[in-house]
Amino acid sequence: AGPPRATITVQARVVTRELAAPRTVRATLMLNGRAATTREVTLPVSGETVVAFAAVPAPVGRVSGAVQLAPDSLAADDVLHFALPRDDGVRVLFVTPSEGTSTETMFLERALAIGETPAIRLTRLRPSEVTARMLTDATLVVLWDVDPSVGPLATALTPWVARGGGAVVVAGTRIGSRLVASPLVPAVGRGFTERAPTAPGVLGEVTLDHPLFAPFREASGALGAVRFTRYARLDTEVGATVLARFDDGAPAVVEARHGVGRVLTIATPLDGRGSDFALQPAFLPFVRRMVLHTAGFADAPLWRPTGDSWPIRASISAPVVSTPSEGIERPVPDSAGSAVVLTQAGLYSVYDRQVAGEPLDVTAVNAPATESDLTPVDPRELLLGIREVDATTAGFAAPPTPQELEGQQGVWRWLLALVAALLLVETLMATRGRRAVSGRVAAPPPDRSTI
Secondary structure, three states, X not given: OOOOOOEEOOEEEEEEOOOOOOEEEEEEEEEOOEEEEEEEEEEOOOEEEEEEOOOEEOOOOOEEEEEEEOOOOOHHHOEEEEEEOOOOOEEEEEEOOXXXXXXXXXXXXXXXXXXXXXXXXXXXXOHHHOOHHHHHOOOEEEEEOOOOOOHHHHHHHHHHHHOOOEEEEEOOOOOOOOOOOOOOOOEEEEEEEEOOOOOOEOEEEEOOOOHHXXXXXXXXXXXXXXXXXXXXXXXXXXXXXXXXXXXXXXXXXXXXXXXXXXXXXXXXXXXXXXXXXXXXXXHHHHHHHHHHHHOOOOOOOOOEEOOOEXXXXXXXXXXXXXXXXXXXXXXXXXXXXXXXXXXXXXXXXXXXXXXXXXXXXXXXXXXXXXXXXXXXXXXXXHOOOOOOOOHHHHOOOOOOOHHHHXXXXXXXXXXXXXXXXXXXXXXXXXXXXXXXXXXXXXOXXXXXXXX
16 A cells, blocks of 8 residues: 555635625535535624535645635635645755765754655765756755865756755865865865864854744754864855854855855764764754755745735746736746736746646735725724814805905005006116217327337
8 A cells, every 4th residue: 555645624714794694605625626525604694604624635736726605796705716835845966975975964864854844855866976857856955075066066056056946065074175166155165173072162153033043043042052073164255154153253054145046055064973963952953944945945825915926936937927817927037036916816827938738836816805895984984183173263264255356366466566667667767877978089199219
């Protein structure tokens, strides 16, 4: 017998407002366009009702669903769409220098095997076995003591990360002294720092507001309890961001961006030989978060509201989006990537270059719940902050009569006549006065004396 098939259990919350009387309706759970199960539920005049559907086998692959009620006069809020991602987990290529490293990587592999939301699936390879084809099916590459800038591995890995892939470089005993700066890793290996067992090193500076260390924001002491006796010494270059340092100032965790992908370089030992990190409670949440963050994994919402913007994965080079009305949109990427404004309720699907085959991603869209609230607004709420003013005390009287308007205009006529008189007087004053008379002046005879 094979593994047990996964099931889906759905609960929906139905809100009613001011019905004429309690109503019994049939609620239907749709999965991938087919009715999976139904329930009859009695809705109150006003209030909330939770509809719990029976567990049903989950379809293979991606799941799009909807909860439907019998339509009424406002059919727009009788359907709620949702979408579940394909349960592929996070696909990781685990690249190790040789087969003899299984004891070194034991702690890391066991830690990543724990947890199912999402599951992390490792494929162990040697550097010479990594191909561009394998990378297209992977989410993340973990390089265990392997230099990413050497040989065919760099040729395949560098453009893949630039398009949105993620890589983790664990600087161990093999590359800690010969790691060279590259487009993926802006750091240079300078050997190792040895600390006495009686005076081990600790993490002295950690950027707790970074997503990598989100599990430790309320428990930073868990990282402070780790002791290090030997770790790689790195010198960072331009483009590197140090997320954690040892107490001697040496970088412990370095992040870099290459294109739209990210790379983490880890100088902290993860093999249980240079530290007790693998034996500490902080190890499991750290390595799991290390993988999810570098892979760019984020929990997708079950649905989005209309008017929201849906960011498209950067790895899709030429996205084509199918809308609920079966229209086609081709979002133009900018510096922040591609995005689609969601204007319709239903399912949006994204493809690469053309609408064919299975979509690469799907999102469900519903109208905000507030749009179906038809409760009349109290007029007094519209007048909040507006004081009642007495027209007689505030100078607001009845509209002026034509005679009053004529009287107000007469004042302006007198002012205009006065201005015209002043201009006339100024003109007369300027033309009066003595006129100048021109004449000839006899010049003196020239001096004819010579020297």
